[in-house]
Amino acid sequence: MPSLLPSPWWRADNHLDRRPFLIARNAIKRALRAWFDDAGFTEVETAALQVSPGNEAHLHAFATEAVTTDGARSPLYLHTSPEFAAKKLLAAGETRIFDFARVWRNRERGPLHHPEFTMLEWYRAGETYEALMADSAALMALAAETVGTKALTWRGKTADPFAEPERVTLAQAFERFAGVDLLATVAADGSSDRDALAQAAIAAGIRVAPDDTWTDVFSRVLVEKIEPNLGLGRATILCEYPICEAALARPKAADPRVAERFELYACGVELANAFGELTDPAEQRRRFEIEMDEKARVHGERYPLDEDFLAALAHMPDACGIALGFERLVMLATGASRIEQVLWTPVAATD
Numbered sequence: 001m002p003s004l005l006p007s008p009w010w011r012a013d014n015h016l017d018r019r020p021f022l023i024a025r026n027a028i029k030r031a032l033r034a035w036f037d038d039a040g041f042t043e044v045e046t047a048a049l050q051v052s053p054g055n056e057a058h059l060h061a062f063a064t065e066a067v068t069t070d071g072a073r074s075p076l077y078l079h080t081s082p083e084f085a086a087k088k089l090l091a092a093g094e095t096r097i098f099d100f101a102r103v104w105r106n107r108e109r110g111p112l113h114h115p116e117f118t119m120l121e122w123y124r125a126g127e128t129y130e131a132l133m134a135d136s137a138a139l140m141a142l143a144a145e146t147v148g149t150k151a152l153t154w155r156g157k158t159a160d161p162f163a164e165p166e167r168v169t170l171a172q173a174f175e176r177f178a179g180v181d182l183l184a185t186v187a188a189d190g191s192s193d194r195d196a197l198a199q200a201a202i203a204a205g206i207r208v209a210p211d212d213t214w215t216d217v218f219s220r221v222l223v224e225k226i227e228p229n230l231g232l233g234r235a236t237i238l239c240e241y242p243i244c245e246a247a248l249a250r251p252k253a254a255d256p257r258v259a260e261r262f263e264l265y266a267c268g269v270e271l272a273n274a275f276g277e278l279t280d281p282a283e284q285r286r287r288f289e290i291e292m293d294e295k296a297r298v299h300g301e302r303y304p305l306d307e308d309f310l311a312a313l314a315h316m317p318d319a320c321g322i323a324l325g326f327e328r329l330v331m332l333a334t335g336a337s338r339i340e341q342v343l344w345t346p347v348a349a350t351d
Contacts, residue, residue: 009346021341024147025330029100031146032120032139041096041122046085048102052306053077054084056247057294060106061303062115077303078104081323082121083248084309087277090125090319091312098122100326111338112269115347118326129260129276129320133237136264136272136322137165140235143333152332154267157232161333165235165264173238178204178225182242185214186257190243215294218245231265238263247287249275264324266332274322281313 053061062078082101103119124131144161151158174182185197192214201217202208230236239262243251246259260276278284292302330342340346
């Protein structure tokens, strides 16, 4: 893929143009770190090399291997999220942790995507995921305040970082923006009706292929009809995802068809993904196996399960956790138009 920059980032003129964004990045990072310190969080540094990079069907990892002194080899991966390691720390007894983690995702590059980026991830043991909604609002406001802006911006769209975010369920969003009754296609046991959702999507003007799964159709409606309308004027908290779209989240007590999952949007951009964490190792294993079966079906590969993580999960307390794309927050706060502007040393693009 050709570079998104007109010439190498290290040219003095290019660096001069990017430097104000990078200095702003540093200031935002300092401010956020101080916020977590004041809130009683412990900063952690999770290892990037893991036996499993994550087990979501459509996330792609960078693979490597460990070589012992006698030449024996075993596969390792650069993590796509610090989640597995962070939850092991919760099992070990930590209660409030955060990590500015370097993470790697393959097959991702564009104005909002980069193969190596920073994920700000934090966890609260013994608290509900509603606490993370308040955290998210506070951090957006702090980022804007730090750089002296009154609005988050992206491609002509704006959001007030100081306004209380709107809360919208997936069911409400699908009805409002696509005219689709989403939960009519999800049963109480979490199973889904592909044909019913496909018919509703077609009626909403969405193209549906014969081999599309329920998840494929769901994703297409979300991307085409829902996401462009989120976080306009003020941020949006999109919550209560169908249980089949929340592999690491626990079911919502009031409605087992949906999970304790929300995503934060501003200016039509997804900023964060949060869960009320699942702590049932047997159910987690079942969900991971489903995800890896889907990955094998679509992409012809699968990643190993982290058995150490599944063992730790049985000892993990009730908790909530969230992952925020740090560069995306910096972009929206500074008005940057592409992620390379807020990365000190972007990864070289390959043709």
